[in-house]
Amino acid sequence: MDAYHARYPFLDAARDAVANADVDLGSLVRTNNAVVERGRERVIRALTEGTVESDRHVSSRTELLSYPIARMLVSLLDTPGAVEKYAAVEATTARTRIDEELMTRTDRQTDQSFxxxxxxxxxGLDGDVQRLDRQKRHETVSYRVSVDRYLQFAPGEAGWSLVQRELTAGSVFVSQSELLEILGKAIETRVLDGLPFVVPPEIAEPLRPTVREIRTQLVGIEYPDVIDRFEPDAFPACIATLLQRSGDDELGQVERFTLITFLSGIGQTPETIPEICGIDDEQFVYATERLAGQAVPFSPPSFDTMRAHGICEEDHSDYDHPLEAYAAELSDVSTDSE
Incomplete structure (x- = not known):
């Protein structure tokens, strides 16, 4: 079990590593608190912060084994939209990691697995994707993808329609960043495969307390399901600060998740959010599509979670959640104007 398996646990090589290690998952969930805790963290952070990364050092073995545990936990959770959100975040995190690998990879890199x-x-995409000689084509086009795979995994947003693409001999030309978006969707499909599933009783029972803990962290937040007014002056100060910084500074992953999901929560779309934030970065646009384009949108993190990540320093003792505070501020503005 090496770093490559831990970073991409949904791949066959990682599954083989677990199988070859002859790990008894039943025994694992009863005795290995570190792996179960990392699995719990993986699910919680996916559903509340838009990442499965950990803030602390985790061994490759623990990181890899936490993936099957997380799949069991999200299957046992039985919460609407949880499986889809979890898979989308696993894919987004993997896509970000692949992008980083391609940007930073050097001949001196110690891990040559990637x-x-x-x-x-x-x-299973190697036969459907071909790298092109950039000298023979426009610099921004570096791959071609078979039409079947393109139609299967390409986003449904504007600009991806076949009528708008260059098509030759059953293949569609794409840039590397576009290929990574296609790859992200393929990874999401891989993660979703088999979810949710029936967890055997001998494994489910030891995980029940962890499932209850996850449910406790996900419930108890009360705010309107739909807020259809866009009033930046009514934003909580921490959200207003994120929005102000977004056009000039590179936001951290949790900051980006917070801003996107808050704007989505007040009715903004994957098309309008980048415009509001003044960001046209491909990774931000991709994150917006993944987070705000879901049938069951992600909820922004609570004020407590934002404080834990250093995003919010204000006193919000009257409210637990930024959407709740925003809705209350809108009500006050409406009352004052009457």
């Missing part, structure tokens, strides 16, 4: 070709092969 290559884009390896990931494509593991996902």
């Amino acid at each position: 290559s884009l070709e390896t990931v494509l092969a593991e996902l």
Whole structure:
């Protein structure tokens, strides 16, 4: 079990590593608190913060084994939209990691396991994706993807329609960043495969307390389901600060998740959110589509979670959640204007 398996636990190589280690999951959930805790963290952070990354150092073995535990936990959770959200975040995190690998990879890199070709092969896409000679084509076009796979995994947003793409001999030309978006959708499909599933009783029972803990962290927040007014002056100060910074500074992952999900929670769409934030970065646009384009949108984190990440320093003793505070401020504005 190495760092490559831990970073991409949904791939066949990682599954084989777990199988070859002869791990008894029943025994694991009863005796290995570190793996169960990391699985719990993986699910909680996916559903509340838009990432499965940990803030602390985790061994490759614990990180890899936390993935099957997280799949069991999200299956046992039985919460509407949880499985879809979890899979989307696993895919977004993996896509970000692949992007980082491609940007930072050097000949001196110690872990030589990673290559884009390896990931494509593991996902069964190696025969459908061909790298092009950039000298023969426009600099921004570096791959071609078979039409079948393109139609299967390409986003449904504007600009991805076949009528708007260059099509030759049954293949569609895409840039590397576009290929990563396609790859992200393929990874999401892989993660979703088999979820949710029936967890055997001998494994489910020891996990019940952890499932109850996750449910406790996900419930208890009361705020309107739909807020259809956009009034920046009524934003909580911490949200207003994030929005003000967004056009000039690179937001951290939790900051980005907070801002996108808050704006989505007040009725903004994947198309309008980048415009409001003044960001046209491809990773931000991709994150917006994944977080705000869901049938069951992600909820923004609570004020407590935001404080824990240093995003919010204000006293919000009257409210637990930024949407709740925003709705109350809108009510006050409406009352004052009458």
